[in-house]
Amino acid sequence: MKNNKYTAVIIDDEALCIENLLSSLNGYSELLIAGTARTADKGKELIMELHPDLLFLDVELSNQSGIELLSGLSEEITWPMQVVFYTAYEKYLLEALRVSAFDYLLKPFEQDELELVMSRFFNQVLKEQAQSSFQTSISQLSQTNNTYLIATVSGFQKLRPNQIGYFEYLKEKKQWFVVLTNYSRLQLKRNTKAEDIINYSPVFVQINQGQIINLDYLSMIDDKICLLFPPFHKEQNLLISRAFLKALQEKYELI
Numbered sequence: 001m002k003n004n005k006y007t008a009v010i011i012d013d014e015a016l017c018i019e020n021l022l023s024s025l026n027g028y029s030e031l032l033i034a035g036t037a038r039t040a041d042k043g044k045e046l047i048m049e050l051h052p053d054l055l056f057l058d059v060e061l062s063n064q065s066g067i068e069l070l071s072g073l074s075e076e077i078t079w080p081m082q083v084v085f086y087t088a089y090e091k092y093l094l095e096a097l098r099v100s101a102f103d104y105l106l107k108p109f110e111q112d113e114l115e116l117v118m119s120r121f122f123n124q125v126l127k128e129q130a131q132s133s134f135q136t137s138i139s140q141l142s143q144t145n146n147t148y149l150i151a152t153v154s155g156f157q158k159l160r161p162n163q164i165g166y167f168e169y170l171k172e173k174k175q176w177f178v179v180l181t182n183y184s185r186l187q188l189k190r191n192t193k194a195e196d197i198i199n200y201s202p203v204f205v206q207i208n209q210g211q212i213i214n215l216d217y218l219s220m221i222d223d224k225i226c227l228l229f230p231p232f233h234k235e236q237n238l239l240i241s242r243a244f245l246k247a248l249q250e251k252y253e254l255i
Contacts, residue, residue: 001053002032002034003032005030005031005032006030006031006032006053006054006121006122006125007031007032007033007034007050007051007052007053007054008025008031008032008033008034008052008053008054008055008056009033009034009035009036009037009043009046009047009050009052009054009055009056010022010033010035010036010037010056011036011037011038011040011042011043011046011055011056011057011058011061011066011069012036012038012056012058012061012086013038013039013058013060013061013062014038014058015038017058017107018036018038020108021056021086022036024109024111024114025114025118028118030122031054031118034046034050034052035050035052038062039061039062039063040061040063040064040066040068040069041063043057043061043069044069044072044073047073047077047081048073048076051079051081052081053080053081053082053125054081054082054083054084054121055081055082055083055084056084056086056105057069057070057083057084057085057086058085058086058087059085059086059087060087066085066087067085070083075171076209078169078193078194078209078210079193079194079195080125080191080193082103082121082124082125084103084104084105084117084121085103085104085105086104086105086106086107086109087106087107088106088107088108103117103120103121105117150178150186150188150200151188151189151192151196152186152187152188152189157186159178159180161201161203161214161216162181162216163180163181164178164179164180164181164204164214165179165180165181165213165214165217165228165231165232165235166178166179166211166212166213166214166217166228166232166235166238167179167188167197167204167211167212167213168185168210168211168212169194169209169210169211170210171210173187174190175187175188175190175192176188176192176194176197179232181231181232183231194206194212197212198212203215203216205244205247205248206244206247207226207238207239207240207241207244207248208239208240208241208243208244209241209243211238213226213228213238217229217232219233221240224239224240224245225238225239225240226238226239226240
């Protein structure tokens with residue numbers, strides 16, 4: 001979301017189709033079209049740069065199918081993004097659903113068909129925001145006792161800050177885990193996002209797409225690798241990516 005609007009990206013190799021879709025979406029004041037692309041490569045760049053809330057993706061692109069594009073980025077997309085495939089061919093419907101498409105539009109679509117898709121999208125994001133708000137509220141209440149109540153797959157786990165070393169996203173499971181001081185891993189609720197974890201406490205800072213560290217355990221940074229205090233002092237895979245380096249530096253300016 002940007003400037004209190006949901007962001008959308010359109011990827012289609014036909015300029016006329018992009019124009020028609022832009023015109024049809026023009027009536028949704030709560031939606032911001034953040035970018036459009038006519039090639040798969042440019043589309044990938046826009047997705048990773050803009051982190052859109054909604055993606056309209058043509059199935060048949062000139063140099064790569066939209067389904068292949070999305071499948072190739074599945075491990076890098078760690079934020080909630082709803083995908084609407086649209087094409088002139090109904091034969092792609094089943095394959096699109098297999099790669100977790102949120103919805104599907106057949107070209108040429110009617111305005112009422114788009115309205116149904118958009119209604120489903122707005123209802124979905126409101127539902128996700130309500131869940132996130134609930135988790136944040138619970139964690140804030142628990143912090144009065146200097147503890148965190150973290151949503152897990154089976155409920156909520158009460159943890160003290162000094163029990164938490166870092167959080168890690170496992171791509172194969174598509175879930176976040178928290179690594180504790182006893183080196184056990186606690187599986188977080190499936191729809192947990194990086195933003196949810198960061199909101200638990202200002203000491204939790206994201207250092208790359210798949211890792212969030214507890215600043216209280218950070219002892220030094222050596223060649224962009226975060227070295228932690230015991231018992232995590234042997235961790236060597238906590239690498240700060242360029243995209244998150246500035247945020248970490250700003251945290252230190254505040255300390």
